[in-house]
Amino acid sequence: MLVAVFSDIHANLPALEAVLRDSDEVGVEERWCLGDVIGYGADPDPCIELARDRCEVCLVGNHDLAVLGELDTSTFSTAAAAAVEWTSEHTSKRNLRWLSGLSPADTSREAALYHASPRDPVWEY
Template sequence: MRVAVVSDIHGNRQALEAVLDAVEAAVADELWCLGDLVGYGADPNACVELIRRFATVSLVGNHDLAVRGAIPLDEFSRGAELAARWTQQAITPENLDYLATLEPQKLDEAAALYHASPRDPVWEYVLSPLQAELCFDVMAQRVALVGHSHVALAYTRSLGVPATGEKRPGGTELDVSHGQWLLNPGSVGQPRDGDPRAAWLMLDTDAWTAVWHRTEYDVAGAAAAIRAARLPDSLAERLPHGQ
């Protein structure tokens, strides 16, 4: 089965629409979302509705949990807090109800799905081989998909060999048929690896291959929407820089 994996959409409608078009062209069998449908961006309702329509599986992320009132807003940065408060006012009851049905992990698919990590599905950023090593020790399955860090990357561990890994630029293809793997598709709506293009992953669960993709989208339009909503200007300024 060919599964398109997305994460960290953050209310960026322009990015999500571009990725969905690319996923359709790539002929994926299913779409899995690793959470953070909302937060930072100006179109939370459009993004939730698109995921409701097209995703086979969706998780809840920490920003989604904040918007639904499950996490105190003072645990976030000032910009994220302001965006969450704005989103709480903007989101429709139907879309809020949908977010309330989601969990931060799902362990009954071909790969284990976590918003953040196997050790802490809500908050942990897996950004080092040491963190990956600790996650491998508790993973429910051989291959896990994680989001949250906004960085496209992969870590792996083989029997008797310490964990290794690095960022994975668009076009990277890996054979993940042996050993343990932690795969992060990167962020659709707010990449933080220096590449402003929307990031996503195609996972083939039959051949066990993973291919990272980057998709151009209307960055200026997404930034303009943030400014029009009077969200913090910093949230718009970072998009063209992939930071």
């Protein structure tokens, strides 16, 4: 099976569209997004919607968790903390609910998937 594995889109819609387009062109059967669909970029809702619709696996990342209010941003850079605040104000409740149902790890497949690492699926990278 041909799988596309990607992460850290950070609400960059043109980048996500390019990844999905290229994966279609080469015949990818599954797309696995390892988290941080949002944060920094200006298109959180379209990126979440594409990930939800097109990815067979989607994990939650540290920036996603921060936008959900589940992670303290005091260790984030000033720019990252500002991006979290902006993103939380510009993401629909429906999409936030979807993100809140994701995990930072998936060990149900032949390959174990983590946003960061097996020791710390959220932060260690």
